[in-house]
Amino acid sequence: MNNALVEIDNLHKYFGRNEVLKGINLKMRRQEVVCLLGPSGAGKSTLLRCINRLEEPTSGRIFIDGEEITRHGVNLNLMRSEIGMVFQHFNLFPHLTALENCSLALIKVRRMSREKAEERAMTMLKQVGLEAKAKSKPRQLSGGQQQRVAIARALSMDPKLMLFDEPTSALDPELIGEVLEAMIKLAEAGMTMIVVTHEMGFARKAATRVCVLDNGLILEDNTPDKVFDSPEHPRTREFLSKIL
Amino acid sequence: MNLRDLYYYFFNPKFFILTLPELLKGLLVTVEIAALSLAFGFLLGLVLAVVRVAIRHAGRRPILKVLNVPIVLYVDVLRAIPPLVTLVIVYYALPFISITIPRFWAAVLTFTVILSAFAEEIFRATIEAIDPGQIEAARSLGLSYLQSMASVVIPQAFKIALPPLTSRLIAVTKDVSLASVIGVADLLKKARAAQSLYANPTPLLSAALLFTLLFLPLVRLSMFLEKRLSD
Amino acid sequence: MESLIYNFFNLEVILKVRYLLWLGLQVTLKLSFLSLFLAILLGLVLAVLRHLRLPLLNALIIVYVDLFRALPTIVLFMLVYFAWPYIGIALPRYWAAVVSLTINGGAYFEEIFRAGIESIDKGQTEAARTLGLNFLQTMLSVILPQALRVVLAPATSNSLELIKTTVLASVIALPELMKQAEQAHGSMASPTPLVMAAIIFLVMLWPLVWLAGYLERKLAQ
Numbered sequence: 001m002n003n004a005l006v007e008i009d010n011l012h013k014y015f016g017r018n019e020v021l022k023g024i025n026l027k028m029r030r031q032e033v034v035c036l037l038g039p040s041g042a043g044k045s046t047l048l049r050c051i052n053r054l055e056e057p058t059s060g061r062i063f064i065d066g067e068e069i070t071r072h073g074v075n076l077n078l079m080r081s082e083i084g085m086v087f088q089h090f091n092l093f094p095h096l097t098a099l100e101n102c103s104l105a106l107i108k109v110r111r112m113s114r115e116k117a118e119e120r121a122m123t124m125l126k127q128v129g130l131e132a133k134a135k136s137k138p139r140q141l142s143g144g145q146q147q148r149v150a151i152a153r154a155l156s157m158d159p160k161l162m163l164f165d166e167p168t169s170a171l172d173p174e175l176i177g178e179v180l181e182a183m184i185k186l187a188e189a190g191m192t193m194i195v196v197t198h199e200m201g202f203a204r205k206a207a208t209r210v211c212v213l214d215n216g217l218i219l220e221d222n223t224p225d226k227v228f229d230s231p232e233h234p235r236t237r238e239f240l241s242k243i244l
Numbered sequence: 245m246n247l248r249d250l251y252y253y254f255f256n257p258k259f260f261i262l263t264l265p266e267l268l269k270g271l272l273v274t275v276e277i278a279a280l281s282l283a284f285g286f287l288l289g290l291v292l293a294v295v296r297v298a299i300r301h302a303g304r305r306p307i308l309k310v311l312n313v314p315i316v317l318y319v320d321v322l323r324a325i326p327p328l329v330t331l332v333i334v335y336y337a338l339p340f341i342s343i344t345i346p347r348f349w350a351a352v353l354t355f356t357v358i359l360s361a362f363a364e365e366i367f368r369a370t371i372e373a374i375d376p377g378q379i380e381a382a383r384s385l386g387l388s389y390l391q392s393m394a395s396v397v398i399p400q401a402f403k404i405a406l407p408p409l410t411s412r413l414i415a416v417t418k419d420v421s422l423a424s425v426i427g428v429a430d431l432l433k434k435a436r437a438a439q440s441l442y443a444n445p446t447p448l449l450s451a452a453l454l455f456t457l458l459f460l461p462l463v464r465l466s467m468f469l470e471k472r473l474s475d
Numbered sequence: 476m477e478s479l480i481y482n483f484f485n486l487e488v489i490l491k492v493r494y495l496l497w498l499g500l501q502v503t504l505k506l507s508f509l510s511l512f513l514a515i516l517l518g519l520v521l522a523v524l525r526h527l528r529l530p531l532l533n534a535l536i537i538v539y540v541d542l543f544r545a546l547p548t549i550v551l552f553m554l555v556y557f558a559w560p561y562i563g564i565a566l567p568r569y570w571a572a573v574v575s576l577t578i579n580g581g582a583y584f585e586e587i588f589r590a591g592i593e594s595i596d597k598g599q600t601e602a603a604r605t606l607g608l609n610f611l612q613t614m615l616s617v618i619l620p621q622a623l624r625v626v627l628a629p630a631t632s633n634s635l636e637l638i639k640t641t642v643l644a645s646v647i648a649l650p651e652l653m654k655q656a657e658q659a660h661g662s663m664a665s666p667t668p669l670v671m672a673a674i675i676f677l678v679m680l681w682p683l684v685w686l687a688g689y690l691e692r693k694l695a696q
Contacts, residue, residue: 054380081386091381095399104395105385150381157385253561324680326639328646329653329673337666340482365688415636418547425549425646432550436557445558452550459545 004063005030005161005192006051011060013046020046022216024060028194028209033187035203035224036196038213039239044196047213048163051194052083065160081109084154088166090146092138098125098149099134102156110157124152128182144175148182155186162186164195200243204228212236252444259446263438267447270434271454277348277430278417281355285416286409288356289363292319294393296364297371301389315364322361327419330354335426351423359416366408370401407470414462421455431455488667492659496671499655506569506651507638510576514637515630517577518584523614525585526592536585543582549643551575556647572644572651580637587629591622628690635683639676652676 006028013021020043028034036044049055051062053069053076062070069079093101102121106112112120125131128148138146147167154162164183168176180202187193187206197203203210203224210227212220219233231237296315299308322330335350345353374397382392424433435451525536543551556571566574595618603613645654656672 052384054384077383077386077388079386080384083384085381085384087377087381089377091375091377093378093381093396093400095403105382105387108391108395109386153385249562254558320681320684321677324677324684325673326642326653326676328642329669329676332653332657333666333669333673336660337483337669340666341478421547421549422643432547432553436553439557445554445561448550448553448558452546452554455547455550456542456545459547460541463541463545 003029005032005065006194007063008047008051009061009063011047011050011062012058013043013050013055014058020216021050021057024216024218026211026218026221028192030192031190032208033191033193033195033206034209034211035207036194036211036213037198037200037203037239038219042213043216044213045165048165048194048196051161051163052080052085054085077109081105081157082160084157084159084162086147086150086154086162086164086167088169090138090143090150090170092146092150092153094138097135097137098130098141098152101138101149102153105153105157121152121156124155125149127155127185128152129178142175143171144178147171147179151179151182151186160192162191162193164193164197166196166198168197168199198243200228212239214239254446254449256444256446259438259442259444260450263435263442263447263450266434266438267431267450267454270429270431270451271458273348273428274420274423274430274432275458277351277355277423277428278420280352281359281416281420282413284352284356285359286363286413288360290367290398292360292364293367293371294398296368298389298393318357319361319364322358323365327354327358327416328422328425330358331422331426347423347426347428350426351420351428355416355420358419359413362412362416363409366405366412367401370405371397373404374400407466407472410462410466410469414459414466417462418455418459482666483670485665485667488659488663488665489671492655492663492668492671495655495659496652496668496675499650499652499672500675502569502649502651503638503641503653506572506576506641506644506649510573510580510641511634511637513573513577514580515584515634517581518586519588521581521585522588522592525589526614526618527610540582540585543579544586546579548575548579548640549646551579552643552647568644568647568649571647572641572649575643576637576640579640580633583633583636584630587626587633588622590629591626592618594625595621625694628687628694631683631690632687635680635687638680638683642676 004027006026008024008026011021011024012019024043024047026034036047038044046055050057051064057070060070061068064079064083067079068074092098093104096104099118099121102124103112103114103117106117106120107114110117122131122134125134128151130145130148130152133141133145133149138149141149151167167183168179171179176199180199183193183195183202184206195202195207207224210220210222210224211218212227212231212233214235220227220231220236222232227236228240231240292315296312299312302308331351331354334345334354335347338345371393378396378400379392382396383389387395421430421432423430424436427433431451431454435447438447439445521536521539525533552572552575555566555575556568559566559571599617599621600613603617608616641651642653644651645657648654652672652675656668659668660666
């Protein structure tokens, strides 16, 4: 039985003439937490967004839980409903309350009744500590609170995998902590996560693996300690020295 | 011009009361045409806008892009040609190619398609102005394209579209009195008939009053909505 | 299909009526330019007067603007041409049309210019006044030039509407383009002149429609 939840096989992505991903190979097991690090423009976000096909891979294959999601005729909506995504700019639905944000997909995609959906949504909001704000609209919440609602929204769908695209980059410094805390809790509970981030502290603490990307290729793929303390690739050393 | 003439010819109570019942019948017809045209035109415009946006998003199938052309032509032509010209063509010209429509429905059809053209432009602009992150978030949750549009994008676009849409609705509704030109027994036609009959323009003034009473609140509403948006 | 061409695009008919349509077009153009000019002037004057913020004057202007934006233009045409003679104001068709279009257009342009003027920061007026400029100078040299950028898009759109509204003059039998087309339709028993008139309007106005849309998008930046 293939234990890999995510398998990426020779992934290439071109934007016009520009090759952004130059052959990515990655295998990831359940309950692993993978942090994608690297300089700007390395292709980290692009890689993440290929996994739920928000970006279309140019060539290569991606397997989620044994099923190839890059083949023709795959049920995109079904696949996406099992993968949760958290965005840099939250992308909460401004015309809906926090509770409605979390229950919308349950009602529309899973066809749950409103009561069941809201019950589940409430549970998720409790998990991120925001049940008191269930009836608030996004504009009434701070950045950190909005991002936590976004996490709850993704969690409501009970995903196999959670993707985080620079979840704290758009937050004021004092609000970053609450979001990272929520993410750490999630990791400790056993969620399989891929996180694009610049937060090294989080990577050290919560990641089981760190992948360093540069210029469309994976340079390092190892445990956090090994990557931070004894990186193999010279470019990695260069990159780390700039941020640590 | 003297005041007595003004009173006798423009504000004559005798003729006002005499002609009021017929005028109100005409007003009813005006409102009927307006209501039907608004409802259908609004819906048609929304559908066309969603189709046009969907075509743009479906980058993978270039054949679909061809569908855009008839919509663009439809929208541009109907917004450029004066409504009266469109109305006359629908009622007088179409019969020559065997499409004969009774005048009431010719009017409804004309104003429906004209409004739909303006509504399409307004909806399309507002939908395209919605942050693409919204659609991405909805799709990433597993909602289909149509579900994402219906539950997330269109509700937001609608709020923004409301002020320009309302003022356009009012403009088209005012045009409904053009139907009198093709003989529909609306308020204006009744007023003119009464004026001819009694050789007194008071019915026309009465009709003007009724129109003003009908539209003034709408004009104010539209101004109010426009102010609300700029906050 | 052949029926469509024979009826709507009949070459014979086009050749016969082209001069009449040309005459009609000239009238339409004359009417459009004159009314547009007067309506813009009226709207501008009213908007500037409104900026004086004199209560009584303001009330009058507001009544005027509300009234003529609510009243359908065709009703206004009827009033000016058919009703006014009863109280001694008998205008020939052309001038009745000009007056109607100006009164109606002026109300819309007033609102457009008013929005433009009000969008200019109060600080501008304050600065100008402290330099010693009077009201009129402030308006002409400081406020209006800046307001121009803001009003360009809605003013173009409204001008387009006014030109389209000139066809209402056909209802009071002014021989503009639409009326000529109608008469040709009657005498030729063919709808081709109507279609031709529509196409002429299309050719005339489509660039304006596109321009108005372009300006609106540019403004939104």
